[in-house]
Amino acid sequence: xxxxxxxxxxxxxxxxxxxxxxxxxxxxxxxxxxxxxxxxxxxxxxxxxxxxxxxxxxxxxxxxxxxxxxxxxxxxxxxxxxxxxxxxxxxxxxxxxxxxxxxxxxxxxxxxxxxxxxxxxxxxxxxxxxxxxxxxxxxxxxxxxxxxxxxxxxxxxxxxxxxxxxxxxxxxxxxxxxxxxxxxxxxxxxxxxxxxxxxxxxxxxxxxxxxxxxxxxxxxxxxxxxxxxxxxxxxxxxxxxxxxxxxxxxxxxxxxxxxxxxxxxxxxxxxxxxxxxxxxxxxxxxxxxxxxxxxxxxxxxxxxxxxxxxxxxxxxxxxxxxxxxxxxxxxxxxxxxxxxxxxxxxxxxxxxxxx
Numbered sequence: 001x002x003x004x005x006x007x008x009x010x011x012x013x014x015x016x017x018x019x020x021x022x023x024x025x026x027x028x029x030x031x032x033x034x035x036x037x038x039x040x041x042x043x044x045x046x047x048x049x050x051x052x053x054x055x056x057x058x059x060x061x062x063x064x065x066x067x068x069x070x071x072x073x074x075x076x077x078x079x080x081x082x083x084x085x086x087x088x089x090x091x092x093x094x095x096x097x098x099x100x101x102x103x104x105x106x107x108x109x110x111x112x113x114x115x116x117x118x119x120x121x122x123x124x125x126x127x128x129x130x131x132x133x134x135x136x137x138x139x140x141x142x143x144x145x146x147x148x149x150x151x152x153x154x155x156x157x158x159x160x161x162x163x164x165x166x167x168x169x170x171x172x173x174x175x176x177x178x179x180x181x182x183x184x185x186x187x188x189x190x191x192x193x194x195x196x197x198x199x200x201x202x203x204x205x206x207x208x209x210x211x212x213x214x215x216x217x218x219x220x221x222x223x224x225x226x227x228x229x230x231x232x233x234x235x236x237x238x239x240x241x242x243x244x245x246x247x248x249x250x251x252x253x254x255x256x257x258x259x260x261x262x263x264x265x266x267x268x269x270x271x272x273x274x275x276x277x278x279x280x281x282x283x284x285x286x287x288x289x290x291x292x293x294x295x296x297x298x299x300x301x302x303x304x305x306x307x308x309x310x311x312x313x314x315x316x317x318x319x320x321x322x323x324x325x326x327x328x329x330x331x332x333x334x335x336x337x338x339x340x341x342x343x344x345x346x347x348x349x350x351x352x353x354x355x
Contacts (some may be wrong), residue, residue: 005046006094014042061097062320063125064090064313067115067243070104077258077285078305080154085309086129093317101125113137120144126317129309132167133202153316155308157204158330165319166326168312170303170335172204176211176256179280179301182337184215186278186298190223191251194244196260197227197277205230208256226250230260241267252278254301259287265291284338284346292340300338302346308333 001336007025011018016031016039023031024039029037040204071080083102090100101123105115112134118139119125128145139162145152146163158167183193195212198205209227216223226244230237237260244250245267253268255261265288268274274296281288281297283305291297311333318324338346 005048010039010043010046010048015037027041028204061099063099063101064316065101065103065119065125065128065235067103067119067128067130070106074259078283081306082309085306086313089310089313113141114303127151127320129153129312129316131155133157151316151319153312155312166315167330168308168333171332173211173334174209175301175303176208177215179254180212180215182280182299183219185256187251192226192247192249194250194253195225195227196241196255196256196264197229199230205256211256238267242271245271245273250277252304254280255282258283262287265296268296289347292343302336302338304333304335
């Protein structure tokens with residue numbers, strides 16, 4: 001699917017200014033008839049169609065703040081694609097007066113709460129994109145946005161008490177059920193399963209585990225499930241994964257989050273279990289692509305962080321410039337199962353253009 005042609009693209013191909021393209025396409029004076037016809041011809045050749053959201057923008061600059069973890073270290077597995085999704089939507093309406101204020105935050109100094117407080121006290125902006133999962137300090141900071149009637153759109157985890165406009169996320173219960181069904185159809189009855197269950201403090205991780213357990217209960221399956229929860233000591237978590245993989249009855253393993261996925265892939269290689277048991281990783285990034293292509297992982301379950309962020313930016317901007325209220329408070333983005341055979345479709349990022 002080709003990227004939507006913008007007014008900037010037309011200006012470059014026609015050899016004129018963006019202002020001239022504006023005048024030509026909306027019938028304003030300021031360009032000669034010959035130039036107007038040339039611009040329209042180029043626009044038609046490019047397949048240009050007006051962006052209904054961008055077309056309704058006023059001259060006033062609309063400022064959107066995006067506050068997400070900086071895509072460094074383990075955060076890069078997920079949040080690199082969150083940042084890309086926001087930036088891509090803003091680029092699509094770049095012909096108009098939209099300013100993106102990026103607010104990356106980190107553990108310790110410059111954390112979520114600090115950066116949100118700094119933002120609301122010292123910057124001018126119209127709306128906020130951020131994650132719903134946060135500590136108590138972050139929750140208190142988000143309350144300030146509600147008190148000042150600044151609309152907030154959340155991604156990845158919901159926080160209804162924050163007064164958010166809406167939240168864009170996967171249906172985590174269904175993600176958990178999908179993991180369970182995918183695995184249980186491929187292993188002998190009663191086989192053990194290693195479940196890297198993520199952080200107990202993160203709602204998304206818990207909901208996936210709940211969906212996984214619910215599937216087993218509803219189908220009266222008695223497979224033993226060995227759960228490894230994440231903590232701050234990565235080596236400790238890794239050693240626990242290795243111990244569980246060494247159980248003779250473990251015939252499958254899976255992850256609810258990207259960080260544990262990397263540890264699981266490395267542990268499969270170390271224990272010699274890679275390629276010998278069913279293994280499902282979480283999300284799509286370089287390490288997981290390598291694990292899938294080499295047969296360490298059987299599948300990846302992609303929760304589409306890029307699409308979550310892209311849609312969140314779209315909903316926020318439509319609300320700010322058109323007053324369009326999201327149809328629901330929680331809007332679900334579909335998840336996908338990636339196979340080794342389908343991996344080429346994802347490696348060139350073309351799947352991201354299908355929004």
